[in-house]
Amino acid sequence: METLYLMRNIRLTPQTNVELATLRTQKWEIYDSSPTVTMLIKEQSFHFREGLTFTPFANAVPCNAHCRFCSEELQQKENHQPTALNYITDYEQYFTALEQALLAVKNLHIGLSLSGLEATAEPTWLLRLLEMLEKIQPVFKFDEKVLYTNGSGLLKYPKLIPALQAIGFDRIELSRCHTDQTINQSIMYFNRNEPIWQNTHYETLIKNLQGKLFVKNSCILTKKGTQTIEDIEAYLLWAISLDIKEVVLRELSRLDDSYMPNATLKWVEENRIPIEPLLQEIAPSYSEVRAGWTYLYSTVGYYYYNEHFLYQNKLEVILETSSYTALEKANQTGAIQKMVFHSNGNLCGSWNPDTNIIANFF
Numbered sequence: 001m002e003t004l005y006l007m008r009n010i011r012l013t014p015q016t017n018v019e020l021a022t023l024r025t026q027k028w029e030i031y032d033s034s035p036t037v038t039m040l041i042k043e044q045s046f047h048f049r050e051g052l053t054f055t056p057f058a059n060a061v062p063c064n065a066h067c068r069f070c071s072e073e074l075q076q077k078e079n080h081q082p083t084a085l086n087y088i089t090d091y092e093q094y095f096t097a098l099e100q101a102l103l104a105v106k107n108l109h110i111g112l113s114l115s116g117l118e119a120t121a122e123p124t125w126l127l128r129l130l131e132m133l134e135k136i137q138p139v140f141k142f143d144e145k146v147l148y149t150n151g152s153g154l155l156k157y158p159k160l161i162p163a164l165q166a167i168g169f170d171r172i173e174l175s176r177c178h179t180d181q182t183i184n185q186s187i188m189y190f191n192r193n194e195p196i197w198q199n200t201h202y203e204t205l206i207k208n209l210q211g212k213l214f215v216k217n218s219c220i221l222t223k224k225g226t227q228t229i230e231d232i233e234a235y236l237l238w239a240i241s242l243d244i245k246e247v248v249l250r251e252l253s254r255l256d257d258s259y260m261p262n263a264t265l266k267w268v269e270e271n272r273i274p275i276e277p278l279l280q281e282i283a284p285s286y287s288e289v290r291a292g293w294t295y296l297y298s299t300v301g302y303y304y305y306n307e308h309f310l311y312q313n314k315l316e317v318i319l320e321t322s323s324y325t326a327l328e329k330a331n332q333t334g335a336i337q338k339m340v341f342h343s344n345g346n347l348c349g350s351w352n353p354d355t356n357i358i359a360n361f362f
């Protein structure tokens with residue numbers, strides 16, 4: 001099997017039925033800890049996984065959607081101090097601290113993963129972030145920049161599009177769970193004053209983005225929405241009609257037992273569509289692949305496994321599964337796998353603002 005070590009994951013290209021079958025069975029065991037880099041931050045030494053990403057947790061305002069599966073609604077049994085509810089209020093203090101945090105890690109190769117709540121919901125915050133990134137570019141640059149968004153603010157505040165373009169965003173991952181706007185709305189629950197909930201506005205946004213920013217569609221597979229191979233193919237044809245070149249179909253993350261059994265956890269557990277049966281329909285084996293689909297390769301990361309296909313020779317399609325147990329195992333190696341800058345000024349190796357604290361920059 002051909003194995004290629006990339007900056008953020010390992011690409012594996014099986015060439016036989018046995019190789020693909022083995023890969024599928026052993027997917028959670030393949031990813032060894034990648035090389036780490038040791039660095040001093042405020043005189044303390046830390047080990048960082050090479051190629052990790054940095055997220056300035058976007059929570060200037062509440063999100064304008066209420067996805068039934070939103071990870072911000074999951075409650076950990078211990079240490080649950082969600083950043084989501086601690087909104088960024090003092091922009092001067094926040095951006096000064098964020099700049100210092102970035103400069104403190106400037107010797108690492110890191111990618112920007114802009115997520116948290118909805119980054120486009122507060123254009124003043126996002127524009128200031130972009131301005132700051134541009135200012136520090138002579139001394140610090142991310143090697144990849146990705147925005148995860150529901151698209152709402154890109155539609156309402158079109159000036160965000162050239163600003164993202166100017167700073168060289170590599171792609172935006174645009175969430176949409178179903179081709180039917182009513183079904184999608186029953187999963188994502190956009191606020192009523194957000195026009196993006198309607199397909200006509202969503203499609204207009206995609207047309208406005210074409211040629212400016214690379215758009216990858218992200219569809220969470222759920223029992224309430226896109227779940228069968230027929231649903232998937234309808235979604236892909238819709239994406240092709242909008243000239244989208246890449247779609248990721250994500251399984252809801254497999255959670256460990258560290259979460260409270262609240263409504264979100266229950267919804268996630270009841271509505272998860274595992275990708276394995278879908279993979280069996282698309283490619284039961286390496287040599288037997290569904291009409292219209294071509295298997296390309298698989299990727300494994302520190303807590304996920306993906307299979308990449310080409311659909312109708314027009315669209316790259318990724319089926320993804322991820323596991324919080326694998327994530328926890330990676331965290332236990334002692335190396336920081338992911339950096340999150342929280343609204344309390346803490347730079348952490350965790351989505352929790354009070355655990356794995358690297359340093360506080362307020």
Ligand code: SF4
Binds near residue numbers: 066070071116117188
């Ligand atoms: S758009 Fe993102 S942050 Fe907002 S509710 Fe949905 S998953 Fe949560």
